[in-house]
Amino acid sequence: MTLRRGCDSAPGDGGCRGHRRRSHGPPGRLPSLLAVLRLHLRPRAQSAAAATLVVGLLALVALAPAPARPARAQSGTTAPTLNSTIPSSDAAVTVTTGLRYYEGGPTYDAYVPTDDRTDRPALIMVHGGGWAGGQQSELAPYAEDAATEEGWAAFTVDYRLDGSDPSSWADELHDVQSAVRAIAADADRFGIDPGKVVLLGDSAGANLVALVSEVGTVEPITGSPVGVDRSSDVPIRAVALWSPPTDLGELAPTRAGADPSGCGSDDACDFVWDSDAIADYLHCDPTTCPDTASAASPISHVSASTAPSYIANSTEELVPLSQVEAYVDALRADGVEVRLDVVPGSLHAAQLGPQVWPASKEFLARHVGSSAAGATDTTAAAGSGASSDTTAPAATTGDDDGTPWGLVVALVVLALVVAGAAVAVVARRRSPGTGPGSPADR
Numbered sequence: 001m002t003l004r005r006g007c008d009s010a011p012g013d014g015g016c017r018g019h020r021r022r023s024h025g026p027p028g029r030l031p032s033l034l035a036v037l038r039l040h041l042r043p044r045a046q047s048a049a050a051a052t053l054v055v056g057l058l059a060l061v062a063l064a065p066a067p068a069r070p071a072r073a074q075s076g077t078t079a080p081t082l083n084s085t086i087p088s089s090d091a092a093v094t095v096t097t098g099l100r101y102y103e104g105g106p107t108y109d110a111y112v113p114t115d116d117r118t119d120r121p122a123l124i125m126v127h128g129g130g131w132a133g134g135q136q137s138e139l140a141p142y143a144e145d146a147a148t149e150e151g152w153a154a155f156t157v158d159y160r161l162d163g164s165d166p167s168s169w170a171d172e173l174h175d176v177q178s179a180v181r182a183i184a185a186d187a188d189r190f191g192i193d194p195g196k197v198v199l200l201g202d203s204a205g206a207n208l209v210a211l212v213s214e215v216g217t218v219e220p221i222t223g224s225p226v227g228v229d230r231s232s233d234v235p236i237r238a239v240a241l242w243s244p245p246t247d248l249g250e251l252a253p254t255r256a257g258a259d260p261s262g263c264g265s266d267d268a269c270d271f272v273w274d275s276d277a278i279a280d281y282l283h284c285d286p287t288t289c290p291d292t293a294s295a296a297s298p299i300s301h302v303s304a305s306t307a308p309s310y311i312a313n314s315t316e317e318l319v320p321l322s323q324v325e326a327y328v329d330a331l332r333a334d335g336v337e338v339r340l341d342v343v344p345g346s347l348h349a350a351q352l353g354p355q356v357w358p359a360s361k362e363f364l365a366r367h368v369g370s371s372a373a374g375a376t377d378t379t380a381a382a383g384s385g386a387s388s389d390t391t392a393p394a395a396t397t398g399d400d401d402g403t404p405w406g407l408v409v410a411l412v413v414l415a416l417v418v419a420g421a422a423v424a425v426v427a428r429r430r431s432p433g434t435g436p437g438s439p440a441d442r
Contacts, residue, residue, distance in 0.1 A: 093147040101182035102227035106158040111147040121196040121368035123154045128203025128349045131281040132162040153190045168283035176208045177217040178227025184234040196368040199239045203349035206244035210298035213239040213307035238367035240310040240360040243319045243349040246327040249293045252278040252286035262320045302330040308337035310363035312356040317348040
């Protein structure tokens with residue numbers, strides 16, 4: 001049996017109809033393109049075309065934008081990197097991770113612009129997770145945006161969680177207070193004004209932030225404070241609270257098998273809080289320790305000295321809107337500036353971020369003497385169901401310097417293909433034994 005050149009089938013069986021597709025592969029693959037050269041061009045033409053391809057590849061490599069260099073590592077920390085994830089920004093930001101705010105304690109990450117300012121505001125962000133989970137990285141996109149777009153120093157904070165903390169409440173509160181004091185005490189390092197500190201928290205983090213906005217950064221409520229500067233209270237200029245549990249007594253079942261009284265007809269709320277979440281956090285059953293549940297509830301500590309508060313909550317989510325509205329009413333009754341944005345649906349905590357971050361940023365900026373970039377007026381009255389149409393920062397990769405690299409590369413590739421084809425044709429015509437008059441044409 002004789003096989004045709006380059007074909008896997010015997011003559012006459014029709015098995016070579018798709019031969020070129022199988023041999024050459026999809027367009028743009030280098031091995032397939034070289035196969036084409038070997039099959040259709042004379043040796044001299046092959047060399048010329050291959051040389052053109054090599055030049056083309058080198059040109060593409062040369063045109064590719066170089067990645068940003070990481071900043072020099074700071075002593076005692078992991079190596080920070082230059083932030084290039086926020087589009088439309090020219091600001092370089094050093095990100096330093098794993099900074100401890102007291103010996104042997106939890107850590108925080110810092111997002112600090114590389115300019116020489118010494119009076120920038122500080123935004124300290126506290127994650128949620130039911131006091132038993134979550135991590136600071138969930139708020140990283142907002143910290144990056146605050147640093148690059150607003151020029152603030154932003155910090156995402158971890159704290160002791162139920163699963164790793166055998167002690168009872170209020171260690172979580174003490175950790176957040178300690179983190180705020182430690183960051184303010186390091187004002188020179190971060191170029192911040194310790195008189196321009198604002199906080200943001202979501203869910204369990206919003207509960208802790210609300211408490212700090214009420215009792216300050218030194219008063220422990222119960223137990224003893226930890227960390228540095230335990231006698232230096234840091235003034236909090238304003239806070240943003242996303243889905244804050246403000247009355248823990250209402251979120252705990254009154255008896256075994258009963259639904260939490262504060263959930264009403266909200267099935268999602270029933271599902272989450274009809275468990276031991278509150279008891280695990282407080283290290284006691286709220287039905288038997290109502291004073292502890294009250295002490296851990298922001299609704300119990302509202303006063304005229306509470307920091308101005310931006311609050312966002314969904315209509316049907318894990319935190320009942322009714323208790324958030326009651327908290328807002330209490331703040332207003334004591335003359336505290338408060339804004340409530342109600343978002344239709346069931347989004348909770350950080351899920352609300354894309355809709356409420358711009359308004360949150362605008363509210364906080366107003367209280368530290370700056371204006372938020374791109375902020376829009378999305379004021380919503382309590383219970384109005386209004387929501388923001390603006391979006392949160394989108395993560396991208398690489399530097400956006402305005403150069404249309406896609407178009408540049410496409411034009412270079414097109415030019416190289418045309419040049420390669422021309423060289424190949426010329427080389428083939430000049431090769432011995434080819435062209436008009438050659439034996440092959442006779």
